Amino acid sequence: MYNHGEIDKKWQDKWLAEGVFKAEDFSEKPKKYLLVEFPFPSGAGLHVGHPRSYVALDVLARKLRMQGNNVLYPMGWDAFGLPTENYAIKTGRPPAEVTAENIATFKAQIQSLGLSFDWSREVNSTDPGYYKWTQWQFLQFFKAGLAYKAKSVINWCPKDKIGLANEEAQGGICERCGGPVEKREKEQWMIGITKYADRLITDLETVNYLPKIQKQQEEWIGKSEGAEIEFSVVQNPQILFASTNGGKAKLFRESFDKINSGIAVVAPSDLGITPIEVEEGSDLMENAEKKARAYFGKTDLPILANDAGVEIEGENLDPAFARRNALVGIDEKTLSPEEIAQRVTEFYSALAKKYGGTARTAIHTAFVLLFPDGRIERVSSTIKGVLVETPEGELDVRMPLNNLFKVDGSDDVVAVDGAKVHAAWTAMNNSIADFCGKKIRVFTTRPDTLFGVTYITLAPEHDFVKEIVSPSQRSEVEKYVATVARKTEIERTDATREKTGVFTGAFAVNPVNAERVPIWISDYVLAGYGTGAVMAVPAHDERDFEFAKKFGLEMRLVVAGDDVVPFTEEGIAVNSEFLNGLTTAEAKQKMISWLEEQKAGARKITYKLRDWVFSRQRYWGEPIPLVHCDHCAAKKQKVLFVHAFGSTGSKDAIMRAQLEALGFEVLMPRMSTVNEPDFEKWMEELAPYFEQLGEDDIVIGHSLGGHAAASALLRANKKIKALLLMAPSLGEFASGYWEVRKQENPTHTAAIDKLSAFIARPVDLQKVSVLADAKEVVWSDDDTRVPEPTHELYPTGWYINRVTGQNHFYGTAGVKIFVEMITKYKNTGWVSLPDSALPLTLPPVEKYEPTDNGESPLASIPEFVNTTCPRCGGAATRETDTMPNWAGSSWYFLRYIDAHNDKEFAAADKLKYWMPVDLYNGGMEHTTLHLLYSRFWNKFMFDLGFVPTVEPYARRVSHGLIMASDGNKMSKSKGNVVNPDEIVREQGADTLRAYELFIGPFAEPAPWSENGVAGVKRFLDRVMRLPEKVAAAESEEVTRGLHKMLARVTEDLDRMSFNTVVAQYMTFVNTVYGAGAITKDSLQIFLRALNVVAPHVSEELWAQLGGPGLVCQQSWPQFTHSLTLDENFELVVQVNGKVRDRIQTPSGLSEDELKKLALASLKVQEWLQGKEPQKIVVIKNKLVSIAI
């Protein structure tokens, strides 16, 4: 038994003193960056599970060094977190103090293992010098608009009055008191990781991750392709047609050639109603005029209106109105009022004809045309209505509505008296405008089953629930919503539970067949996924099936398959009109195209990944370096709108009204050079407006105005909050219209350079939003074409948003999107601390417990909370939430590269030298969160130009857990934890190292075994006695054994098969003992190979044998291929696949010679019994296989 205690210490001190494991920045040698997850230094100290990964990568690090690489293998501490905080709550000791102690313990323990870490780069996430940069990086997210505050659910223990982390609320039970945990909404900081969802998936192709890790990442992000489909909402007609006389009437329902969202065909005559006569001055006409007048003076163009909506310059402010016009074939721009009236009449007449009806004179529609000079034309004079005879009765066909009317479960509506119907009719007409904007969007991965939809379900949390619920259903719906809110997480996500839900009283119109289907709410719909609404196809979805069964809802088979119901697989479409006969894949495509043509839906990709909840109401974390300033929040921001040549007329008025309502001050200068563009003059006229702008203000430029705005901004050299370019025609036009015109600089590249120059740093614009026309080519600043941009963040910080179906002179949809985008830049009152104020350090507190209302303990320190606004100098309050543990660990690998830099988180040239991490090993438990967060973090820093690689880790592998000898997980509570200290003390560091490698395949879990440790120890003792066997000569067996061992060890290390590496060493040592002698040279070669696993033992023997320097600084031993083979080998001869003979044969014989040898074998002759072999297969140096 060797004296391991003395030897271990001696060599560890020596390595440290000589700095042999220091990584050298910018060395000429090839760099290799190996990384293990930095541990949380718990009070319990190191546990045998920790070193498994450290030792394994240490072996690789040592080998790579011996192979001439410049290796960075660092270690640090992920020291923020709950266990320390809970300990502090219990004992009242400051977490910083406890952390320092724990780190000291951990470090001593880790250092006792002889790991070749470069301790000069040690980092500690709780060190203000470290978290200064965590905070600084958080501010980059904030400044890019990627960090935002939003309501989010937290686990709340009502008894302890404290918010719990997910791991403290497992199974819906509070870890502290054992009571049930509730969900509670709280404003939390969120980080927009979902914006990177797609890149986080696609970039996986560029890295080498263990397949299961890659798979888990992909599934966590959860991309699904399908369609988003719009269903118009209609209320139950019962509300409109309240019964008074009890009589019944039929409603005729038909989907006229599948017109988009349907036509309402009601039968007032059947209801006992006289068709409504609309005279000038009547309600309908009054409404139309009122609507038109609302826009008077705000546009230079004629305004067309009816009581349902307004249209200016061919842009429909009301999609229903537009649809009607499309239906009737009206183009207001080209038709005169008389012609319009004519068209409408013709349309109704055609309808009448189609359904065998007769036209009847009645005024059904009112239009007005209001001209800029105040002249008004009323277009409603006489339009013929239609009376239709049908098998179901006589019908009066009215103007197409957005609605279909049908009473639950039947085609009946209830008759009412004339006056009430009139009122209802008016109300209904009025409501069209209200309803037309109300569309329920659903996400589906099976658009091919759209014909099978029999109801719609919303998540109870859906925004629309309150708006669409019918009065009669209100109380029931509210009751249900409340019940759901009270449910715990487990209750809600238990899929085996019986489905629950209630009907809202509202209906939705299926765009594909104009059918009205009921809208329900149910908690089986997840609010956070897709749109929070589902189109239910009970015949082809398990969940919808259960729900429909329970509530007696219709099921409709639209995919032919097995006889099982529900049939959820793919098949052939049936009962689906234009999809019939298509396979599921084909039907999906066809349906999506159809939806896109009809503008009723679109191809859509949805992700499971949610934004990252970044707030913790805790003490022991990085303080979030933001203050809230009421004064800054209240400050009016200016929005400067720079027009193109022509004014955008009516849109201005709408945009202005909406922005002003949101509290912005709007500037819309009219240029004198509108019709004869003169760039310099334009700049001159714009200058005073830009002069007024401050850093909170926003500039919008439309078309050429975008380029003018950008140029004016550059000239004014102003810092503003955001520049939004609306349809700037980036592709053809980016160098500015002016340059193109002068033919000076027509190429895209130069154009883009120009554009990016102003977008980028001089005006400090993180945010340039581009709203592009549908067919416009959009280029990003690296001169690559941006594929199908839509709400994406691109490298310079541009948000590009493509508006489909809009022309260059943006329509109302464009206004809507722009108002949304501008709203994003509205001051929230959250102001970031200047870099000079970082780090914002944790103040000392007395109590570490969260406050009664769930705020962090920081909230109870007035000196911390109350501060001044760094922006306006007024009174402000600090954010008291702290960051999650994942923050510091999202970038620690960057800090190792330049651990002591106090100017930046790491110097660019050093990052460029060391990144990416060549090999990153960690536990499977970190595959989803940590790995995803840090990849995202790195990507964002890459986008800002701070790190050199898109992906932080070139390769990721993981190790299995070390289990206790009883087969359970090691845990304090089970009392089965093995402490590495004890092993190191009693059997030496090398024993622990070698055993952890030998225990089993690195990636698999393995049970700890005391006996196994003893076996490894025995092996090392045998190694220590090898010098006794040193002789002048050795047998050939030993020499060949040495080379075989080297070949296999080298190969096994490359594939991280550490357990077999140790076995190879053992085999070799057994060979030496068997032979009884080894030369000094061979032993020294062996020690060089062994060093990576057993560094202490090998250094000691190396010194004993008088080798030069340190073994760990020798080169990795080479082997001679010819010596890895034995001189003779046992030729295996198989007959019909069974081994029949083994013949000692010299290595290297030819195939023919082997064949002859095999056939000559007596045993083989016996088995052949004179038969002629059918086939003979020869494998050199292995076997001969004979088939008869």
Place this chain on the structure above:
RNA sequence: GCCGCGGUGGUGGAAUGGUAUACACAAGGGACUUAAAAUCCCUCGUCGAAAGGCUUGCGGGUUCGAGUCCCGCCCGCGGCACCA
């Protein structure tokens, strides 16, 4: 339920489609010793006295040859889970 991984001696495990059970543990026997520890040697999948047969969860298939590849099951582990 879905996805991934695995199932080989008493145990941990080894095996680019080519001699299944390397290496180690445990067990048994022996040597050394007054004895113990340590060390060293031998045996060690299974049936069989042997020759030889059988054996990698089960059943098929491909192949001269299958632990390994393919199909269908069974079992275990890990992850996700009402994601439409």
